[in-house]
Amino acid sequence: MHNIAASPRRVATFASVTALATALFSAFPAHAQTQATIGRTLETSVEGSIERPEAREGAPNILVWMLDDTGFGQLGCYGGLVDTPNIDRVARRGLRYSNYHATPICSASRASFLTGRNSHEVHIGGHSAMSIGFPGQDALVPRGAGTIAENLRQSGYLTYAVGKWDHLPPTDASAAGPFTYWPSGQGFDQFYGFLSYDANNFAPLLWDGHSSVALDEDPAYHLSSDMANRAIAEIEARQAKGPKRPPFFMYWATGAVHSPHHAPDEWLEKYRGKFDEGWDVARERILARQKELGLVPANTQLPPHPEGMPAWTDLSETQQRVYARAMEAFAAQLAHADFEFGRMLDALEASGELDNTIVVVTSDNGASGEGAVEGTFSEFMMANGRFASVEQNEMFLDEWGRAGSYPLYPVGWAVAGDTPFRYYKQTAHEGGIRVPLIISWPAGIGDEGGIRDQYAHISDVMPTLLEAAQVAPAETVNGTSQAPISGTSFAYSFEDPSADTRKSVQYYEMYGNRAVWADGWKAVVPHRLRTWDFSLQPPISDDEWQLYYLPDDPNELNDLAAAEPAKLEEMKARFDAEAMKYNVFPLTNTGGAQALMSQRVSKALRDRDGEYRYSGILDRIPESLAPPVSTHSYTATFTVDPTSGDNGTLFAVGGRFGGVGLYMRDGVPVFAQRYMDTRLQTLEASRAIKGPAVIGLEFDRTSPTTASVRMEIDGKEVASGNLSGILSVYVFSSNETFDIGRDNGTVVIDDVPSPFPFEGKIGETEFKVAVDE
Structure with a gap:
C-alpha cells in the first residue's frame, strides 16, 4: 500500500499519514466487548455487551x-x-x-x-x-x-x-x-x-x-x-x-x-x-x-x-x-x-x-x-x-x-x-x-x-x-x-500530481485482441478489428505484434516493431508471463467460444433427449436455460383450460425485436413469429377453444430464413403455414426471457399490453426440441 501525502485538508480527515498506514497494514483490533456472566437465572447473571462491526468515525x-x-x-x-x-x-x-x-x-x-x-x-x-x-x-x-x-x-x-x-x-x-x-x-x-x-x-x-x-x-x-x-x-x-x-x-x-x-x-x-x-x-x-x-x-x-x-x-x-x-x-x-x-x-x-x-x-x-x-x-x-x-x-x-x-x-x-x-x-x-x-x-x-x-x-x-x-x-x-x-x-x-507511476506491468486480452504495457512501452495485436462480426475467426498464429512508446506516442501512430525488435521480443515475453500467471490461455476468437457453447447446448439436448416439461405458470427463464426454440426445430403441447378466461399468453420467448410465442385471443390460439428485423408473422387457428384442450405446435426450421408451422387442437389440425424472414441463429434477446402464462418485457405479438397474462388455467407444457445429429 502507498502513503498519501499530507495536506491541511487531509490532516483534518485522516489525523495523520502514519495512522492511515497503520490502519492499512494491520488487522482491525477486536471490539472491546464485555463478556456475559452466565448464571442459572437472570438474577444471578450479568449481561455482556452486544458489539457489531461499525465503521470508523468520519468514514466516507x-x-x-x-x-x-x-x-x-x-x-x-x-x-x-x-x-x-x-x-x-x-x-x-x-x-x-x-x-x-x-x-x-x-x-x-x-x-x-x-x-x-x-x-x-x-x-x-x-x-x-x-x-x-x-x-x-x-x-x-x-x-x-x-x-x-x-x-x-x-x-x-x-x-x-x-x-x-x-x-x-x-x-x-x-x-x-x-x-x-x-x-x-x-x-x-x-x-x-x-x-x-x-x-x-x-x-x-x-x-x-x-x-x-x-x-x-x-x-x-x-x-x-x-x-x-x-x-x-x-x-x-x-x-x-x-x-x-x-x-x-x-x-x-x-x-x-x-x-x-x-x-x-x-x-x-x-x-x-x-x-x-x-x-x-x-x-x-x-x-x-x-x-x-x-x-x-x-x-x-x-x-x-x-x-x-x-x-x-x-x-x-x-x-x-x-x-x-x-x-x-x-x-x-x-x-x-x-x-x-x-x-x-x-x-x-x-x-x-x-x-x-x-x-x-x-x-x-x-x-x-x-x-x-x-x-x-x-x-x-x-x-x-x-x-x-x-x-x-x-x-x-x-x-x-x-x-x-x-x-x-x-x-x-x-x-x-x-x-x-x-x-x-x-x-x-x-x-x-x-x-x-x-x-x-x-x-x-x-x-x-x-x-x-x-x-x-x-x-x-x-x-x-x-x-x-x-x-x-x-x-x-x-x-x-x-x-x-x-x-x-x-x-x-491524490495529492501529488507529479508522482511516478507505481504500476509496473499490465496485460490486456479479449478474444484474441491482446496487449501488454510496461514502463511506458506497449505491445499490441490488432487481431480482430471488425468486432461486430462474430463469424470472423482469424488464425491467432498469423498475428503480428505492434510496438509503441506511449509517453511520446499516446495514440499509437508510430509502430516501432521493426526498429526495436529486441524490445518487442521482451514485451511479448512479458505478455506470455502475465498470461500464464493470470489464466489468460488458451487464446480464442468469439466464434471459437460460441462454437464451444453450441456444443454444450447440443450435448445438453442429447442428455435430456430434447425434452423440457413444465407445470403451470413460470416466467423469467433466461434463454440459456430455456428450450432452444430460437435456433432449433421443435414440437410443443399445451394443456389449457380457458373456461375462466380465454385471452393471454401460453408461452413466449423474446419480444418485439425478435421472438416467438403462442397466444389466445377470445379463445383462438395464435402463433406469432417476430423476425430479427422486427417484422411480425402470425398464424391463427381456424376455431376457438371453449373448454379444456391440448394445443399442439410443430415448428420445422428449414433454413436461417424459412420454416413451416402446424397447429393442432386435440389432435386435429387447425392451422398450417410457411414462414419466410430473418430467423434467429443465436438468441432472440439478451434480456427478454422464456415465459409460460405471461410475456414479460416487450410482447412478441402486436396490440396487447405486457405481460398479457393468460386468464385461464395452464396445466402441463412440454417441448420436444430436435436433437442435433
Missing part, C-alpha cells in the same frame, strides 16, 4: 457511477460534445485521470473493478454470456476474490448495487439461482437491477434482491430515472439510524450508454441537428477541447480512420441523416442519465454528506463499434450476424431512440467518441481500453479540478478506495481465505 461514503461503453472523448469534461453538467460538476470538485484503462469489455471490467484483481484471474476474461470451461473464462468468480463491497461491509458499511449486473453465469440468472454470483453473494446488502449485458430502457426486466419486479404502467418510465429513484431511496433510508448514519458504498451501474440508445422524447428533441456536421468535424472539435483542457499533449494528432469507416463527406444524404439521428439518441441518453445522476448528488448535498462522499465516475470500456458501418435499428440483428442496411435503418428514423427501436450508432461515432485514440471496445488498442476516470472527495482530496496522468488500471480502483476509506483488506470473506489483491493503489496520486 463511496458512490460509483459505472458508465457503459463510454469512450475517452464523450463526457463534457473530457472534451466531449454531449452536455454532462453533473459529471463535470464532480470533475471540478475532484480529479480527472488521463491515463486510466479498463478491460476491452463490460463483464471483465466489472469483475476486475469489484474484486481488485485481473479479469482472467477472477475467471471472466471475456464476457460471461460466452463462458467456456477454462479457468480464465468460466464466469465463476473465486470465493477467495472477495469484492470491495464485502470488504467494506465487514467494516460497517451498507452496500448497494443498482443497475447492470452481468458478470455471472447466464444460467444463474433466474429465480431458481443459485445466487452465489448475484450481488447478494458478492457482498451487497441490496440489489435492484438487471442480470444481462443490456436492458430495454422502457421495459426492463428487473430484480429486487432475488424477486422479479412488476413495473407500473407509466408512459414516462425510463430505466435511468428508476435507478436514480432507487439509489436516492436507499441513501435516505439510513435516516432510520438517527444522526449517526452508517456510511454506504453505492455501485450505480446504468444501462446508459450501452445500446439500446433510448431516451425520453424531450431529451431526444434537445439534440436534434446537433451532429449534422458529422464525425470527422466532431473528432477535430473534441481533440481541440482536450488540448485546451490539458488532457492530451498539444502536439497530439488524430489517428487515421479504421479500415471500412468512410469519411463523412463521402456519405450520401440519406446516410448522413440516419447516422446523425443515431448519434442524437446516444447523446440524449447520456445527457438524461447525467441529469438523473445530478439528482443523486443533490440528495447527498441536501443531507450534508456530499463533501465526505468519494464520488467515482468511470466506464467499463471504450465506445462501442458493434453497430458496424451503418449502425443498426436493433442490436439483436448484429447479435445474430445480420447487419442493417441504411435503407432498413431509415425506416426506423422516427422511432430511433424511442420504444420502437433498439438502436446502436455506426462505428464512426465510436471512433469519434474515443478521440484521440485508435479503435474501440473489444480491441486492446487505446480506444478500446483508455476511458474516463473522475474521483471527487472534497473532504479528502485538496486539488480540485486537477488532472493526473499516472498509469492506472480498473483493477487498481478497489485498493485505492480501500486505502482512502482506511479499510484494511479482509483476510477472510465468508470463511474463505483471500488471495492477494493484484491491483495497485493509486491513492498516492
